[in-house]
Amino acid sequence: MSNIRRVAELAGVSVATVSRTLRSPNIVSPNTRAKVLEAVRDAGYKPNLMAVKFRAQRTHNLVVLVPTIANTFFARVISGIQAAAQERGYSVLLCNTLGDESAERAYARMVTSRQADGLIQLRAFNPFPADAFSAGTLPMVNVCEVLDDVACPTIKLDNRLAARTLTEHLIELGHRRIAMIKGPRRSPLTRDRLLGYQDALKSAGIELDDSLLSPGDFTPQAGFDAADALMQCRRPPTAIFCENDEMALGAVKLIKRLGLKVPEDVSIAGFDDIAFASYSDPPLTTIAQPAETFGRQAAITLIERLDGKQDVTHTILPYELVIRGSTSKVR
Amino acid sequence: MSNIRRVAELAGVSVATVSRTLRSPNIVSPNTRAKVLEAVRDAGYKPNLMAVKFRAQRTHNLVVLVPTIANTFFARVISGIQAAAQERGYSVLLCNTLGDESAERAYARMVTSRQADGLIQLRAFNPFPADAFSAGTLPMVNVCEVLDDVACPTIKLDNRLAARTLTEHLIELGHRRIAMIKGPRRSPLTRDRLLGYQDALKSAGIELDDSLLSPGDFTPQAGFDAADALMQCRRPPTAIFCENDEMALGAVKLIKRLGLKVPEDVSIAGFDDIAFASYSDPPLTTIAQPAETFGRQAAITLIERLDGKQDVTHTILPYELVIRGSTSKVR
DNA sequence: ACAACGCATGTAACCGGTTACATTTAGCGA
DNA sequence: TCGCTAAATGTAACCGGTTACATGCGTTGT
Numbered sequence: 001m002s003n004i005r006r007v008a009e010l011a012g013v014s015v016a017t018v019s020r021t022l023r024s025p026n027i028v029s030p031n032t033r034a035k036v037l038e039a040v041r042d043a044g045y046k047p048n049l050m051a052v053k054f055r056a057q058r059t060h061n062l063v064v065l066v067p068t069i070a071n072t073f074f075a076r077v078i079s080g081i082q083a084a085a086q087e088r089g090y091s092v093l094l095c096n097t098l099g100d101e102s103a104e105r106a107y108a109r110m111v112t113s114r115q116a117d118g119l120i121q122l123r124a125f126n127p128f129p130a131d132a133f134s135a136g137t138l139p140m141v142n143v144c145e146v147l148d149d150v151a152c153p154t155i156k157l158d159n160r161l162a163a164r165t166l167t168e169h170l171i172e173l174g175h176r177r178i179a180m181i182k183g184p185r186r187s188p189l190t191r192d193r194l195l196g197y198q199d200a201l202k203s204a205g206i207e208l209d210d211s212l213l214s215p216g217d218f219t220p221q222a223g224f225d226a227a228d229a230l231m232q233c234r235r236p237p238t239a240i241f242c243e244n245d246e247m248a249l250g251a252v253k254l255i256k257r258l259g260l261k262v263p264e265d266v267s268i269a270g271f272d273d274i275a276f277a278s279y280s281d282p283p284l285t286t287i288a289q290p291a292e293t294f295g296r297q298a299a300i301t302l303i304e305r306l307d308g309k310q311d312v313t314h315t316i317l318p319y320e321l322v323i324r325g326s327t328s329k330v331r
Numbered sequence: 332m333s334n335i336r337r338v339a340e341l342a343g344v345s346v347a348t349v350s351r352t353l354r355s356p357n358i359v360s361p362n363t364r365a366k367v368l369e370a371v372r373d374a375g376y377k378p379n380l381m382a383v384k385f386r387a388q389r390t391h392n393l394v395v396l397v398p399t400i401a402n403t404f405f406a407r408v409i410s411g412i413q414a415a416a417q418e419r420g421y422s423v424l425l426c427n428t429l430g431d432e433s434a435e436r437a438y439a440r441m442v443t444s445r446q447a448d449g450l451i452q453l454r455a456f457n458p459f460p461a462d463a464f465s466a467g468t469l470p471m472v473n474v475c476e477v478l479d480d481v482a483c484p485t486i487k488l489d490n491r492l493a494a495r496t497l498t499e500h501l502i503e504l505g506h507r508r509i510a511m512i513k514g515p516r517r518s519p520l521t522r523d524r525l526l527g528y529q530d531a532l533k534s535a536g537i538e539l540d541d542s543l544l545s546p547g548d549f550t551p552q553a554g555f556d557a558a559d560a561l562m563q564c565r566r567p568p569t570a571i572f573c574e575n576d577e578m579a580l581g582a583v584k585l586i587k588r589l590g591l592k593v594p595e596d597v598s599i600a601g602f603d604d605i606a607f608a609s610y611s612d613p614p615l616t617t618i619a620q621p622a623e624t625f626g627r628q629a630a631i632t633l634i635e636r637l638d639g640k641q642d643v644t645h646t647i648l649p650y651e652l653v654i655r656g657s658t659s660k661v662r
Numbered sequence: 663a664c665a666a667c668g669c670a671t672g673t674a675a676c677c678g679g680t681t682a683c684a685t686t687t688a689g690c691g692a
Numbered sequence: 693t694c695g696c697t698a699a700a701t702g703t704a705a706c707c708g709g710t711t712a713c714a715t716g717c718g719t720t721g722t
Contacts, residue, residue: 001445003678014702019680029700044462049444051678054385055707061424069413070406070606078400082427091441093392094425096413110422113380220610249610256612275401279551279580281587281612334708345672350710360670382708386677 002043011039061116072274080295143298163196174330179212179237181226223250245270263328282325333374342370392447411626474629476520494527505661510543510568554581576601594659613656
């Protein structure tokens with residue numbers, strides 16, 4: 001592969017002139033420029049970007065840690081990250097971590113070892129060692145599921161309010177026994193949605209009942225199993241609020257398996273508005289999130305931060321209650 | 332950030348000794364080794380991998396071109412690529428191309444400009460200029476949807492045989508008017524599945540009817556629209572074979588919207604066995620593909636190729652007919 | 663006692679660009 | 693024509709590792 005020295009030789013100029021011709025053409029004379037460009041063409045020269053990045057000590061790579069790429073909501077977020085990064089000359093190094101913290105730490109080392117400039121984390125976990133960066137320079141942005149106490153910008157939904165809105169929708173339909181299939185126990189996102197759910201019940205004067213809370217892990221199977229457990233308690237719910245659509249689809253399957261109907265016997269609501277939400281039978285009532293915008297905003301914020309912007313912003317994006325056929329008046 | 336020279340100074344040795352201590356510890360004396368490792372710790376030294384890669388002229392990055400990451404089948408393939416790459420010390424640069432050829436060419440330039448060592452293409456398109464690599468050294472592997480005429484290893488299903496198997500299943504159930512919702516017109520994958528469908532019909536003595544073929548683009552909406560068109564022809568089909576599960580889910584929605592039942596009125600089959608296939612109502616009959624294995628095998632093959640293996644292998648992976656509730660005896 | 667060898671370590675070139683600084687050339691006025 | 697300035701171009705240091713080769717020293721064999 002030809003390098004800049006070969007091009008310089010072909011064009012009969014110095015390597016500096018070749019470099020300048022390609023980076024700031026206006027400061028070389030038209031004559032020289034033409035010679036150089038011809039030599040570039042003849043040599044089939046492509047600058048070695050590894051060398052460029054090495055010299056600049058800037059990779060223009062962003063690491064993205066995603067719990068699981070197979071989740072269609074995350075897939076949309078990643079599309080947004082990718083699009084915004086690409087527009088700004090950055091590449092995305094995608095890492096499917098399956099929530100494994102040691103894997104996340106390993107990927108974070110790509111930043112400390114200068115394989116990437118910064119990191120976008122879609123999960124509430126800080127993969128960097130506490131002392132890796134001086135205060136306020138952590139090259140990270142946290143999106144979707146967000147840490148409370150880390151000094152980096154975050155982008156999220158007002159999960160508490162969204163969950164409250166959805167729960168209020170169920171209450172307005174006359175439901176009193178409203179179950180919730182939650183996400184992983186220690187997640188702030190799960191905690192916030194639970195709080196919103198409780199807010200709605202409390203202000204409607206409905207007593208909280210822990211037997212209506214069931215844990216899940218965001219997979220359809222978990223929704224199926226959790227719904228099964230809920231329907232076996234003495235006084236089963238008339239509505240189930242699932243913390244994501246995948247689990248809601250699993251819950252719908254279970255209800256039908258029991259010979260019951262959605263929404264006539266049990267109303268079911270999800271969260272995220274994934275593509276399949278409107279193709280399920282019945283189509284899911286859910287909370288739509290601007291997934292691509294999450295991604296775009298995360299990438300933009302991170303790149304600004306890498307460019308030296310110091311302030312730690314916390315962005316809240318809007319949600320929308322999408323009412324479809326999976327929820328209806330009680331009984 | 333501290334570099335190797337600073338560590339050498341701290342340890343009172345040369346940079347070569349530091350480098351050796353970290354790369355081949357056994358060739359430095361235990362005394363020196365201890366001194367160096369202490370200095371490494373004290374300095375908080377991490378080798379700058381950009382420099383390492385630049386020096387070695389090897390990035391250990393793989394570019395993956397995926398038409399759309401939001402497709403759950405592709406997401407699983409990518410998981411497989413990622414896992415195998417990571418085990419071998421490679422990172423994955425994921426590029427969501429949306430099938431845009433100029434975007435694919437742009438990403439392929441990451442290889443020619445040495446930002447990545449090789450490329451995995453999930454689509455039937457060669458993004459490299461014809462003259463970019465000398466014969467037999469194209470650093471690319473083509474997986475899932477495969478080019479016929481490019482000198483690189485491929486990994487695919489026997490799509491023709493799989494489509495035939497699925498069609499024969501429908502024929503065995505007594506169907507004679509079997510429609511097909513196809514993928515994009517120019518795709519070899521679509522062509523092969525169509526051939527398999529025709530093979531099955533021919534050997535059963537069923538006449539081919541072009542009005543039973545409808546084009547799609549692998550999205551649920553396309554399945555919905557295509558099924559709509561099919562059901563409006565004079566003699567509508569009793570079974571619809573969709574080239575992927577997303578379109579099958581769209582078709583199921585349309586059939587129900589018409590007030591008909593799946594599978595009693597119309598049997599519907601998909602392809603891929605995505606996670607939601609078993610959560611739809613009724614659960615989809617489909618062809619299961621070993622998606623993660625596709626990815627793993629692609630990554631392994633590419634890395635072998637980068638390590639100098641010359642031969643162009645064409646791997647065929649097994650499929651499985653998964654019979655669920657969306658297909659049944661005709662009438 | 664000396665040559666020969668091998669182990670541990672040091673020196674410096676190298677990868678391929680970018681760019682500060684030095685040098686040459688061109689243009690223009692006096 | 694000379695001198696000055698600005699524009700164009702060249703020279704070489706530099707980024708941070710790796711490694712071929714050189715060096716130095718201790719051990720072994722004769």
